[in-house]
Amino acid sequence: MIPENPDVVHTVAFYLLFLSFVPAIIATSSSRQGSQNQDAKAVLYDSQPDLREIVFVIQSQSNSFHVSRAERQRADLLQQTQSLTQTPPPVLLLHSLTDNEGDWSILPVLPYLSLLFGKNSSWLVFLEEETNVKVTKLLQALRKFDRRKEWFLGKPLHDEESTIIHHYAFAENPSIFKYPDFSAAWALSIPLLDRLANKVRDDPLKSDFTIDLKHEVALYIWENGQGPRLTAVPELCTEPEHSPTAQHCATTLSSPAPLCGEPVKKEDIFVAVKTCKKFHTERVPVVKKTWEREASLLEYYSDHTDPSIPTIDLGVPNTERGHCGKTFAILERYVGDAVPKTRWLLVVDDDTLISLPRLQMLLSCYDPSEPVCLGERYGYGLGQGGYSYITGGGGMVFSRTAVVRLLASDCKCYSNDAPDDMVLGMCLNALGLPVTHSSLFHQARPEDYSRDFLAHQVPISFHKHWNIDPIAVFNRWLKDELGSTSPHGLNKSTKEEL
Ligand SMILES: *[C@@H]1O[C@H](CO)[C@@H](O)[C@H](O)[C@H]1NC(C)=O
Ligand SMILES: *[C@@H]1O[C@H](CO)[C@@H](O)[C@H](O)[C@H]1NC(C)=O
Secondary structure (H helix, E strand, O other): OOOOOHHHOOOOOOOOHHHHHHHHHHHHHHHOOOHHHHHHHHHHHHHOOOHHHEEEEEOOOOOHHHHHHHHHHHHHHHHHHHOOOOOOOOEEEHHHOOOOHHHHHOHHHHHHHHHHHOOOOOEEEEEOOOEEEOHHHHHHHHOOOOOOOOOEEEOEEOOOOOOHHHOOOOOOOHHHOOEEOHHHOEEEEHHHHHHHHHHHHHOOOOOOEEOOHHHHHHHHHHHHHOOOOOEEOOOEEEEEOOOHHHOOOOEEEOOOOOOOOOOOOHHHEEEEEEOOHHHOOOOHHHHHHOOHHHOOEEEEEEOOOOOOOOEEEOOOOOOOOOEHHHHHHHHHHHHOOOOOOOOEEEEEEOOEEEOHHHHHHHHOOOOOOOOOEEEOEEEEOHHHOOEEEEOHHHOEEEEHHHHHHHHHOOOOOOOOOOEHHHHHHHHHHHHOOOOEEOOOOOOOOHHHOOHHHHHOOOOOEEEOOOOOOHHHHHHHHOOOOOOOOOOOOOOHHHOOOO
């Protein structure tokens, strides 16, 4: 579910005027310790790469596949730093810092980071798992900025049109606002970290939905013009690692998607499509014309039996919004005897567009004996405890193990029309089962995402037919040439021209 009410607009907290003096006060008090000393140190820091003052934060996840990727990345960083410094810089895995599950949304964990590193470091550099870093080049890039000032650095993205995933922000001129492409890495100077940490501490986060984190973080920092904008750093790149155009880059991307083994067989993925009578003639034909043929086991669930599709009536009345009752009935059916036993379940809407061959490849990285819940992760109320969930429109993938665990708990819908994806998120949260994010799943249409962001990924899904030709969108973004569904199918060459 995506909130469509413009009231949900990310509420930027009112900024107390005196807070803007806080950095100045801190600066004055610390320079009192001996300005001579301080200046000498500053020159030293600016002329010599002191790696120890950089804190690397890998935006890691607790699923075992992602932990091993993040650990490999940490090992690589530490290896690079060995020849440069005796004491290695801190390399943190975001998912393991505190026991707050919502730390992936960054803002809640800033006070913790400020407490640990606010006094002895210069930069916080955030990396995604697939971000390759050339440490020496990164240091050179950072040294162009005075670390005693507030800086928010990254590779800028912008919207071409105002978009639902950004709550239609900057509707008059959507391209004016820049937010960082997390894949290229992004950085906060410590003075900015400290001020943001105070702000989070003094004025608890009020935003209810976390949808597109990179945009929301940039909005929070910019604070209606009271805070810094994103400063573009040309050395932060999303070019492929060995690209000839990446010579100047301090960061690059590893190959677009990892392939971990043989793709999961299509016979091992059960596909559940949620529909209802009014969409039998409108949306179901699109599924049939595009991706249905890639499925080995697929059922349409509706409030009405239609043998021509065919649909199955689960006996749950249709609801305008929500679908919690229907989705729980699907989960029950999936573990029951009526359908073949598969290791994976995919639940989609009738207006979801998805590449099953690409999903088969992605799933080769995950262990179905673990409770895996995979898709595009959203958050609800993360600033106050809240929970994360897989947003339904982009497709929700569950391992059988996860479904069994869910159904064994007494968690259920509070009403048939409760939002299924959010209720599932609540249930998983109560069970202590993590949801796993993949940026390849999309709750909205390609038009709703920044072009530069989509340019370096091979997407798995999009959602919604509104104002687009869904078949054209499928063909352009999700269809692979015949025969390219080989284990190499996920590489660059399969990507359509933008
Ligand atoms: C700063 O303090 C943290 C927490 O005590 C420590 O882990 C880190 O290594 C320190 N950094 C430097 C540059 O001393
Ligand atoms: C992907 O890359 C590999 C080698 O890197 C190549 O052999 C293969 O043909 C490529 N896949 C496609 C679909 O082009």
